[in-house]
Amino acid sequence: MNQHHFAFFDEGSKKEIRRTILKAVAIPGYQVPFSSREMPIARGWGTGGLQITLSIIGREDCLKVIDQGSDESVNAVSIKKLVHNTTSVEITERTQEATIIQSRHRIPEIPLQGGQILVLQVPTPEPLRQVEPREYMTKILHSEEEYSGAWLQLFEQIMKYGRTATGADHPVYVNSRYVMAPSPIPRFDNVKMNESDALILLGAGREKKIYAIPPYTDVQSLAFEDYPFAVEEFSGKSCRFCGATDVFLDEVLDSATGDVHYQCNDTSYCLEQLNSHEKAKEESSYA
Structure with a gap:
């Protein structure tokens, strides 16, 4: 006899996280606070993404988990085992077979399709954190659409290196409104977010934030006209x-x-x- 709820969480917890997801989908790029639960893995190892996956997964879903491009890393295997042991859902390594794809640091190479959900694990959801450490101030800056700090960071990189030097987590403009941290994916993957057929959900367990990019949403990487955005x-x-x-x-x-x-x-x-x-x-x- 099973000693746990389906997908680990009780129904009340899953409903609360789903409500947060719905709000995040309704306001693309906006960071929605949520009550991050204690998990059987340490914070910083994908608890935000895992909480999203456990809250939305159903018995008919098929799950794929990758970590920096690998299906067989310790992090990916541990998450797959936890989800499978609490749901018995099918696990796959083929991107096109998965209905839910949880990932750390990469978006799969095979283009995602409508009906699929990509869940990205996020360590630092606030794109303004390096220029403003106070949470209440970053909320004010987002509300006023005051993103000069993000632009200043890029400008300083150009002055120092002759180009923008964001190796990963290059900030993006979502729906021409919010500047968003895309998670530490390489710049190569930023373009995959733009007008994506799939729903993209991003979860930060330690920072207690969920945000989203709905299908067919405009997502543009921050760049100056004379220093255009370039991938690896x-x-x-x-x-x-x-x-x-x-x-x-x-x-x-x-x-x-x-x-x-x-x-x-x-x-x-x-x-x-x-x-x-x-x-x-x-x-x-x-x-």
Whole structure:
């Protein structure tokens, strides 16, 4: 006999988080406070995203969990085990099969479809925190649409490095209203948020905030006209396993030879590409 509720939480907790999600969807990019629950994992390890997933998941859903592109990292495996043990829902590594995708630091390479929900784990939801440490003041700045601090940060980077130097978590304008932290995804993934077919939910358990990007919402990365936004550059490089060239690549140093190799950061995408190549070879051999 099960000693826990379906999806771990009691129904009252799930309803409260769902109400917060609905408000977040109604006001794209706005950080909605919520009563973050205690979880069987430490805060800072994805409790915000996990609370969203546990609150929205149903018996017919199919879940995928990734951590920095990998389906098999300790964080991803632990979250999958917790959700599966409390729901018995199907777990997959294929992006196109999942109805809910919980992720840390990446958006999958395969484009998301309508009906899918992407849940992003967020450590720091406030994009103005580095310029204003006081929570009540950041609320005032958002209400007045006063984002000169965010622009100043980018300007200082340009003065120091000759370009914007945000390696990840580059702030975005959502629906031409709120400046939002997209979570520590690489700049390469920012463009995937714009007019996305899927619903994107972002949860910060430690900071007790939930915010959202509804489908088909305008999302633009902050940039100056004379210093336009640019993603990570991989021209002339390809994955050493599957040969992909239009994806986010990891740089890997071969300690034995000193050579630098590149490979897909999204491991399940890479595997699917390899399987597709193998299938194509088999079909051509029979032709």
